[in-house]
Amino acid sequence: MNMLTRTRTALRAFRRAFTGGYDIVGNSGRWPGAYTLNAPISQQLAAGRLASRRVAHQTENNSLISSIVQHMTTALIADGPTARAAHPDPEIAAHLHRAWNAFYSDCSIEGRQSLGGYLSRVARGLMIDGESFSKLITDPQTMRLKLQLLTADQIDSSRTVPSLGLTGDAPMIIAGVEFADDGGIVAYWVFKSPPDAPWASVEPAVRVDAMDICHVVEHRFPGSVRGVSPLTAVAPLAMELDQALDAAVVKMKVTALMSMIVRDVDGNVPLDAATDPASLHLEPGATLRLPPGTDVTFPPVAEMSTVAEVMTHIERLICAGSGVPYFLAAGDLAAVNFSAGKLGMASFQRRVRAIQQNHIVAQLLNPIWDRLVLLEVLSGRLHAPDYESNPERYTASFLFPGWPAIDELKTAKANTLAVAAKLRSRADIIAEQGRDIADVDAEIAADPYADDDLSSSATNITNQTETETQNA
Structure with missing residues (x-):
């Protein structure tokens, strides 16, 4: 028995020394059991749609979140980018610029919307849903390009078909995204209309080739398929901020009400018109004459001098998690000098430029430009003998409005x-x-x-x- 006890003690010591040597593994008991991201891809797919709905609600009802989304959308797009054709021939470059300007002024299938306004909707979807889908549509009569903005819910997230890798087996589909055997995206399964639209179509999702869909998304994990709102991490804090603000407002209203309590200290004062609680009224400028043996007390008022500091700290945490400077989102410029403002804006501008180039340009504007050039060539409006031999000449760079x-x-x-x-x-x-x-x-x-x-x-x-x- 002693030998068995010593063996168990040695095993526990071994486990503490090697398995629980780091507090991060949770053996100390400080970490809740659910405080882990065991399957990031699956957990993101499961939480993504619910997160977007809650963030959308906060965007419409929480002033700070609404300000963050508005400032990020404006910073990303402003009034839209300028395209600069890379072709060395001035005539071809000028033709491409004219085609781009015509498309820019009226790009949406809905009509009468410039590309700047369309991209603002894309950026807003990226902030709220964590992703945005655009469908490239070619008008068969004019051979002109039009864009259709799809909601994240129009991609059938319930369609998941595993592939066993056998010959003739169905392709792998995850959350409405179809993959080839080599892992490349080949198609999306799209509903005809948004599921939440009035009189939405009940037709099943249809397969749309990936060449006709531009998916603007920031993949957080290798192998992730769909996006999640970048405001997911700060949404709980925003909800707590709303509750704290509501409680503070109620407390201020209660504090603003002046009230008093008249007590009979000895218990010998008879009730009459002057001492009956139902007949006592405290009015501005009034003087009450109380009988002997009574005193007046006031309800205690909680201290609220630190409420503003706590709320400001929460607001700063929310802004830090969203990547938008606090003085921008909150409109608090009282303590901002030149150096602090420049330092805060530098980090924000770098983040904005990263999203512009890595997602807006790479995932949306470049495919739009390529399709635009292709339609100009196929329609005969542009004579481009070197289009197939030198495709790099028909690229473009995009310049966003400066700060x-x-x-x-x-x-x-x-x-x-x-x-x-x-x-x-x-x-x-x-x-x-x-x-x-x-x-x-x-x-x-x-x-x-x-x-x-x-x-x-x-x-x-x-x-x-x-x-x-x-x-x-």
Whole structure:
């Protein structure tokens, strides 16, 4: 028995030393049993649609979440990007620009919507649903491209068909996304109309080739199929913030009500018109004469001096989790100086540029441009003999609107010094503002006031000190 006891003790010590050597494994008891993400892909698929519905509700009812979605959507798209064709032939590039501008002004199958407005809806879907689907539709009469925005619910998330890998077996379908044997996406299963639309179609989902669907999504895990809202992590905090705000408002209303309690200390005061609680009223400017043996007490009022700090801390956590600076989302610019504002905006701008290039451009704008060029060639409107031999010439880069400078004079001085020191080019600086250097040079050439005198004046201003600039 002693030997068995010693063996058990040794095994427990071994388990503590090697299995539970890290507190993260949970053997310390600090970690709840459900505090793990055991199957990220499956758990994301199971929670994604519910998360989007709750975030959508908060977007329409929570002022802070609504502000975050609005600022992120505006930062991502603004009034829309500018396309710059890469073709070296000026005539072909000009033709592609004209085709792009015509498509830009009226891109939606619904009609009368510019690409900037359409992309704003895409960015909003990316924030709320974690994904956005666009269908490329070709008008058979005009051979023009149109876009149809699909809701995330239009992709049949209930359609999941496993594949056994046998010859002639059905393809693998996960949450409405069909895969080939090599893992590539080949099709999507799409409902004709949104399931929540009035008089929605009851027809089953139909198969749409992946070439005609643009799926804008940020995959968080390898192998993930669908997206999840980036606000999922902060949604619980936003709900707590709503509850705390409601409670604070109720508390302030109760505190604003002045009330008192008249007590009979000795218990010998007879009730009459002056002492009957039903007849006592406290009014502004009134003086109550109480009989001997009575006193007045007031209900205790809880301290609320720290409520604002707690709520502000929660708001900062929500903004940090969403990637939007607190002073932007909350509109609190009281404590923001130039350095703090520039530092906060720099991180936000880098995040916005990453989403623009990695998702908006790569997953949506590039396929749109390729289809647009293809239709121009197939319709005969564009003579492109090198289209098949040199496809890289028919690509484009997209320039999004730039960010307004916090201090325009300091930014202009910094850009001028960077160009003079050959650390940056004019094209780089102009592209930051979402414009093409060719357009800017053409405007300067047509401007009769763009002469050397203005250039020398700009150089003199750049060389001025801060004090000289303020006194000028």
